[in-house]
Amino acid sequence: MGNILILYDSRTGHTQRMAEYVARGAEKIPQSKVKSRSADEATPDDLRWCDGIAVGSPTQFGVLSAKMKRFWEEVAGGVWGQMDGKIGCAFSSSGGLGGGAELTNLSTLLILMNYGFLVFGVPDYVGEAFTLHYGAVATREPSEGNEIAACERLGERLAQWVAAFAAGRASMDLGPVSQR
Amino acid sequence: MGNILILYDSRTGHTQRMAEYVARGAEKIPQSKVKSRSADEATPDDLRWCDGIAVGSPTQFGVLSAKMKRFWEEVAGGVWGQMDGKIGCAFSSSGGLGGGAELTNLSTLLILMNYGFLVFGVPDYVGEAFTLHYGAVATREPSEGNEIAACERLGERLAQWVAAFAAGRASMDLGPVSQR
Amino acid sequence: MGNILILYDSRTGHTQRMAEYVARGAEKIPQSKVKSRSADEATPDDLRWCDGIAVGSPTQFGVLSAKMKRFWEEVAGGVWGQMDGKIGCAFSSSGGLGGGAELTNLSTLLILMNYGFLVFGVPDYVGEAFTLHYGAVATREPSEGNEIAACERLGERLAQWVAAFAAGRASMDLGPVSQR
Amino acid sequence: MGNILILYDSRTGHTQRMAEYVARGAEKIPQSKVKSRSADEATPDDLRWCDGIAVGSPTQFGVLSAKMKRFWEEVAGGVWGQMDGKIGCAFSSSGGLGGGAELTNLSTLLILMNYGFLVFGVPDYVGEAFTLHYGAVATREPSEGNEIAACERLGERLAQWVAAFAAGRASMDLGPVSQR
Numbered sequence: 001m002g003n004i005l006i007l008y009d010s011r012t013g014h015t016q017r018m019a020e021y022v023a024r025g026a027e028k029i030p031q032s033k034v035k036s037r038s039a040d041e042a043t044p045d046d047l048r049w050c051d052g053i054a055v056g057s058p059t060q061f062g063v064l065s066a067k068m069k070r071f072w073e074e075v076a077g078g079v080w081g082q083m084d085g086k087i088g089c090a091f092s093s094s095g096g097l098g099g100g101a102e103l104t105n106l107s108t109l110l111i112l113m114n115y116g117f118l119v120f121g122v123p124d125y126v127g128e129a130f131t132l133h134y135g136a137v138a139t140r141e142p143s144e145g146n147e148i149a150a151c152e153r154l155g156e157r158l159a160q161w162v163a164a165f166a167a168g169r170a171s172m173d174l175g176p177v178s179q180r
Numbered sequence: 181m182g183n184i185l186i187l188y189d190s191r192t193g194h195t196q197r198m199a200e201y202v203a204r205g206a207e208k209i210p211q212s213k214v215k216s217r218s219a220d221e222a223t224p225d226d227l228r229w230c231d232g233i234a235v236g237s238p239t240q241f242g243v244l245s246a247k248m249k250r251f252w253e254e255v256a257g258g259v260w261g262q263m264d265g266k267i268g269c270a271f272s273s274s275g276g277l278g279g280g281a282e283l284t285n286l287s288t289l290l291i292l293m294n295y296g297f298l299v300f301g302v303p304d305y306v307g308e309a310f311t312l313h314y315g316a317v318a319t320r321e322p323s324e325g326n327e328i329a330a331c332e333r334l335g336e337r338l339a340q341w342v343a344a345f346a347a348g349r350a351s352m353d354l355g356p357v358s359q360r
Numbered sequence: 361m362g363n364i365l366i367l368y369d370s371r372t373g374h375t376q377r378m379a380e381y382v383a384r385g386a387e388k389i390p391q392s393k394v395k396s397r398s399a400d401e402a403t404p405d406d407l408r409w410c411d412g413i414a415v416g417s418p419t420q421f422g423v424l425s426a427k428m429k430r431f432w433e434e435v436a437g438g439v440w441g442q443m444d445g446k447i448g449c450a451f452s453s454s455g456g457l458g459g460g461a462e463l464t465n466l467s468t469l470l471i472l473m474n475y476g477f478l479v480f481g482v483p484d485y486v487g488e489a490f491t492l493h494y495g496a497v498a499t500r501e502p503s504e505g506n507e508i509a510a511c512e513r514l515g516e517r518l519a520q521w522v523a524a525f526a527a528g529r530a531s532m533d534l535g536p537v538s539q540r
Numbered sequence: 541m542g543n544i545l546i547l548y549d550s551r552t553g554h555t556q557r558m559a560e561y562v563a564r565g566a567e568k569i570p571q572s573k574v575k576s577r578s579a580d581e582a583t584p585d586d587l588r589w590c591d592g593i594a595v596g597s598p599t600q601f602g603v604l605s606a607k608m609k610r611f612w613e614e615v616a617g618g619v620w621g622q623m624d625g626k627i628g629c630a631f632s633s634s635g636g637l638g639g640g641a642e643l644t645n646l647s648t649l650l651i652l653m654n655y656g657f658l659v660f661g662v663p664d665y666v667g668e669a670f671t672l673h674y675g676a677v678a679t680r681e682p683s684e685g686n687e688i689a690a691c692e693r694l695g696e697r698l699a700q701w702v703a704a705f706a707a708g709r710a711s712m713d714l715g716p717v718s719q720r
Contacts, residue, residue, distance in 0.1 A: 062493060062650035063603060066610035073606050081303050085341060096491040096720075098510060100654065102462035103494065107647055110602035114313050114640065118298040118341065123261050125360040129499050131456040133294050133422060134463065139489050150458060161265060161298065164348035172344045180305040180636075242470035242673060243423060246433050250426035276540075276671040278690060280474065282642035283674065287467055290422035294460065309679050311636040313602065314643065319669050330638060360456075441663050445701060474673050478658040478701065483621050485720040493654050521625060521658065524712045528704035540665040 002031045002166060004159055005050035008057070009039040009068040014093035014141045015056045018151050021142065022054045022091060025155025032159040039071045044079045051169070052087040052162035053117065054155060055108045059092045062100030063107045072111050080115055081177030085169040087161045088117035089154055090135035097139050105135035116177075122157050126150050182211045182346060184339055185230035188237070189219040189248040194273035194321045195236045198331050201322060202234045202271060205335025212339040219251045224259045231349070232267040232342035233297065234335060235288045239272045242280030243287045252291050260295055261357030265349040267341045268297035269334055270315035277319050285315035296357075302337050306330050362391045362526060364519055365410035368417070369399040369428040374453035374501045375416045378511045381502065382414045382451060385515025392519040399431045404439045411529070412447040412522035413477065414515060415468050419452045422460030423467045432471050440475055441537030445529040447521045448477035449514055450495035457499050465495035476537075482517050486510050542571045542706060544699055545590035548597070549579040549608040554633035554681045555596045558691045561682060562594045562631060565695025572699040579611045584619045591709070592627040592702035593657065594695060595648050599634030602643040604651070612651050620655055621717030625709040627701045628657035629694055630675035637679050645675035656717075662697050666690050 004026045010016035019036055026034045037046055047053070057064035090108035094101035109119045121133045130146035136154045138147040184206045190196035199216055206214045217226055227233070237244035270288035274281035289299045301314045310326035316334045318327040364386045370376035379396055386394045397406055407413070417424035450468035454461035469479045481494045490506035496514045498507040544566045550556035559576055566574045577586055587593070597604035630648035634641035649659045661674045670686035676694045678687040 060609075060613055061654040063609060063647045066606045066613050069600075069603060069609050070606035073600055084303065085300075085344065087298065096485055096489045096493075097457070097506075098462070098495075098497045099491045099493050100462065100650070102458070102460065103466065103650055106463065107603045107650075110314070110640070110643055110647075113299070113301040114303065114601040116300075116303045118267065118300045119293070120265075120296075120298045121293040123264065123294065123296045124358045125456055126358075128360050129456040130360075131459045133456075133459050134290070135458075137458045146457075160352065164265065164352045165345045168344035168348045172340065178304045178306075180308050180310075240429075240433055241474040243429060243467045246426045246430035249420075249423060249429050253420055253426050276665055276669040276673075277637070277686075278642070278675075278677045279671045279673050280470070280642065282638070282640065283470055283646065286643065287423045287470075290460070290463055290467075294421040305636055309636040311639045313636075313639050315638075317638045326637075444663065445660075445704065447658065470674070473659070473661040474663065476660075476663045478627065478660045479653070480625075480656075480658045481653040483624065483654065483656045484718045486718075488720050490720075494650070520712060520714070524625065524708035525705045528708045532700060532704045534700070538664045538666070540668050540670075 002033060002162055003050045004032050004034045004162060005046055005053045006036040007042050007053060007055050009065045011058045015058050018091050018093055018136060018138055018142050019056050021148050021151030022155035025152035026159040028156050029159035029163055031163065039067050042071060044076055047076055047079050047083065051166040052158045054089050054091060054158055056091040057104055057108060059094030059099055059101045059104040062103040064104055084116035086117050087158060087165060088112035088119045089158050091151060091154060093138045093140065093142060095140065101137035102134050122153055124153065126153050182213060182342055183230045184212050184214045184342060185226055185233045186216040187222050187233060187235050189245045191238045195238050198271050198273055198316060198318055198322050199236050201328050201331030202335035205332035206339040208336050209339035209343055211343065219247050222251060224256055227256055227259050227263065231346040232338045234269050234271060234338055236271040237284055237288060239274030239279055239281045239284040242283040244284055264296035266297050267338060267345060268292035268299045269338050271331060271334060273318045273320065273322060275320065281317035282314050302333055304333065306333050362393060362522055363409050363411045364392050364394045364522060365406055365413045366396040367402050367413060367415050369425045371418045375418050378451050378453055378496060378498055378502050379416050381508050381511030382515035385512035386519040388516050389519035389523055391523065399427050402431060404436055407436055407439050407443065411526040412518045414449050414451060414518055416451040417464055417468060419454030419459055419461045419464040422463040424464055444476035444534050446477050447518060447525060448472035448479045449518050451511060451514060453498045453500065453502065455500065461497035462494050482513055486513050542573060542702055543589050543591045544572050544574045544702060545586055545593045546576040547582050547593060547595050549605045551598045555598050558631050558633055558676060558678055558682050559596050561688050561691030562695035565692030566699040568696050569699035569703055571703065579607050582611060584616055587616055587619050587623065590626065591706040592698045594629050594631060594698055596631040597644055597648060599632045599639055599641045599644040602640030603647045604644055624656035624714050626657050627698060627705060628652035628659045629698050631691060631694060633678045633680065633682060635680065641677035642674050662693055666693050
């Protein structure tokens with residue numbers, strides 16, 4: 001109850017830095033257990049373990065990275081249909097503003113929804129004209145205050161939703177998913 | 181606790197028919213209170229009242245209808261930032277398969293996320309090769325068994341999430357949204 | 361041959377400012393005729409007239425504005441299926457970075473594709489870590505050099521494509537669209 | 541002038557079948573040279589060679605396959621910024637209706653736009669209530685008449701645009717892309 005997985009792929013190290021800030025945000029909520037895993041390290045058991053997940057990918061042509069996609073196809077596939085009602089969100093670092101970070105987050109959210117996760121963005125602004133309505137975005141290294149604050153807020157909000165909802169989900173018996 | 185709003189816009193009556201099936205699905209869950217409103221009728225109080233929402237729009241050029249968009253801009257705007265953690269989903273009837281029903285649902289989900297709703301699709305298949313991974317879709321009138329089953333499943337799943345989660349959300353004190 | 365329509369909706373004036381810069385960019389290409397119209401002013405004849413179009417909308421909940429959507433549903437509907445092979449692109453001003461400007465451009469591009477436009481983004485960077493891969497984006501007023509340069513580049517590129525392609529399109533006889 | 545590349549990834553053989561029908565459609569246009577390549581076979585030279593491309597991927601969690609994404613990241617990356625103004629489109633076979641085929645096509649189109657392709661869908665209906673507004677979609681094997689007709693129409697339209705536009709593009713000197 002309160003297990004948060006930060007799953008990321010990083011090419012330049014920038015998305016990994018974002019992952020660290022997201023984790024820091026999640027840790028602000030008492031009782032959260034936070035675990036960070038790269039796409040190379042994560043296992044289906046990490047997905048089973050978590051109540052909520054933040055998934056980060058570099059922006060590569062406006063869609064999440066092949067490595068992160070491969071994780072969901074080849075590694076995680078066996079737990080598809082067992083993630084119902086867990087909570088998910090996305091973050092991405094791009095090479096340039098206007099370069100597809102929002103769209104990359106969108107592609108990540110589409111995968112999470114397909115797996116059964118409930119997904120969210122955050123209405124709040126973390127600074128002057130800076131928000132994370134569809135997940136956290138950063139341009140290159142998340143060095144600026146607002147970019148760091150967006151990552152932290154994302155992790156914090158994820159942990160809040162998990163704290164509020166994990167007990168409810170555990171009380172449901174949804175049965176196995178139908179596949180036809 | 182357990183209030184479900186079915187909000188729809190309908191041009192030909194097809195999306196309205198979908199709304200009826202979504203409502204029927206939600207009513208399968210005991211304790212759900214289900215209210216249906218067209219985009220012309222709905223008020224901010226309907227949004228305040230609900231714990232979960234299913235939003236239906238005709239597919240019009242791959243994006244939700246202007247009338248439904250207008251509702252979220254002009255009618256609902258005042259409750260933006262007060263919807264955090266409520267549960268949302270989408271449905272759409274299109275004029276043709278391959279005509280943008282999934283993309284229309286996507287546009288609806290983007291609005292709901294912006295408002296603070298957690299959004300979901302359903303992994304399950306409701307019939308042979310028929311699912312609702314990003315909300316329910318129908319081609320023209322939802323007359324076929326699978327299309328009706330998809331609408332019902334969407335409403336049922338929405339009511340299930342609301343039943344599981346509404347108490348958790350009520351226990352949170354998120355404070356007012358920051359706007360800068 | 362070389363007619364460029366800049367079509368915009370603006371709530372705060374920011375998207376209108378972007379429209380002015382997009383127009384200025386288009387005018388860099390000799391032989392371009394550039395016309396700017398708000399969503400309130402534009403007519404079906406403006407669409408018939410143009411060889412290429414740049415459509416701007418404020419970012420409102422991650423989807424183009426109801427007013428701009430309404431234009432495509434109610435005003436422009438009669439020329440649907442007569443736009444085949446014209447060139448289109450998008451721009452948007454948002455209230456905050458990470459607030460949905462890219463997604464708003466996406467919704468605009470979906471409408472344009474539905475009408476038969478070929479749509480594009482621009483690979484080039486217009487400044488340090490600033491690009492327009494899915495159309496031009498600005499945060500609030502496009503006052504910063506990069507934001508202005510992105511708008512100008514968008515218009516310039518649109519006019520370049522039109523100059524290169526309009527003669528080719530005119531040579532085709534596609535016949536009327538089939539609607540069933 | 542008139543070189544069409546059909547690039548596909550296929551897991552079950554269904555998307556490969558679609559590719560065959562898309563190729564057949566392209567061949568209807570005289571002077572078209574049509575080449576089909578799987579994601580395993582294609583090379584950067586295939587991209588340099590083509591004037592237009594149709595990219596097919598299985599629908600896997602609402603986003604193009606990791607294998608196809610990997611092609612664009614690792615194999616094709618070197619020709620990024622040299623594709624400006626070529627024409628592109630998408631097709632996808634999914635496991636179920638409502639399962640993400642339109643969204644998978646969307647992810648493919650985002651990559652193509654990022655590379656500089658102009659992308660399109662087709663307004664026409666190819667049968668009763670069956671269209672391809674955002675590319676061709678099929679549910680499992682494209683055995684039904686409408687699904688086959690949609691693939692053929694996609695290829696035909698691609699070849700038409702290429703025939704009309706390739707000469708225009710060749711006449712442009714866009715210069716190298718700026719990367720900063």
